[in-house]
Amino acid sequence: MSNVTRLPGPIAEVWDWQRNGACRGRDSAQFFHPDGERGASRARRESAAKAVCITCPVRAECAAHALAAKEPYGVWGGFTETERIRLLAAGWEDAAERGRYRVDVRRLEARLGLPARLMSGAPSAGLAAQHRRSTRRPMTRVPVTMR
Numbered sequence: 041m042s043n044v045t046r047l048p049g050p051i052a053e054v055w056d057w058q059r060n061g062a063c064r065g066r067d068s069a070q071f072f073h074p075d076g077e078r079g080a081s082r083a084r085r086e087s088a089a090k091a092v093c094i095t096c097p098v099r100a101e102c103a104a105h106a107l108a109a110k111e112p113y114g115v116w117g118g119f120t121e122t123e124r125i126r127l128l129a130a131g132w133e134d135a136a137e138r139g140r141y142r143v144d145v146r147r148l149e150a151r152l153g154l155p156a157r158l159m160s161g162a163p164s165a166g167l168a169a170q171h172r173r174s175t176r177r178p179m180t181r182v183p184v185t186m187r
């Protein structure tokens with residue numbers, strides 16, 4: 041279960057990043073595993089979700105949120121739930137900016153020993169804009185405090 045007591049209050053600027061997520065309008069099933077999913081199926085789905093995250097202009101904010109809230113499920117900020125457990129155990133706050141609303145995702149990826157091909161680069165402006173324009177479905181990953 042997410043730990044919402046660690047999250048900031050309902051301050052619009054703090055949560056605004058969610059409106060620019062590259063996953064906005066996408067099927068959330070790509071980011072959250074169905075019951076019983078394991079092995080190669082899970083690895084493929086997570087890899088596809090991470091590929092979206094790598095293009096995301098708000099990845100640093102998303103990863104900070106997931107770590108601060110201890111989001112138990114899904115891919116957030118390009119990190120799987122297993123990777124976030126490792127980061128929570130190893131420590132992540134030293135990679136966070138003041139206020140803990142953003143993290144240095146490259147530093148955290150390095151801490152996990154992720155291969156360079158998974159390292160994020162600058163978000164593709166074209167892809168990010170394309171995702172921002174997508175309004176097929178509202179983002180369904182709104183934290184409990186915003187409902």
Ligand code: SF4
Nearest residue numbers: 061063093096102117
């Ligand atoms: S980093 Fe990934 S999960 Fe987070 S908002 Fe961006 S695309 Fe969505």
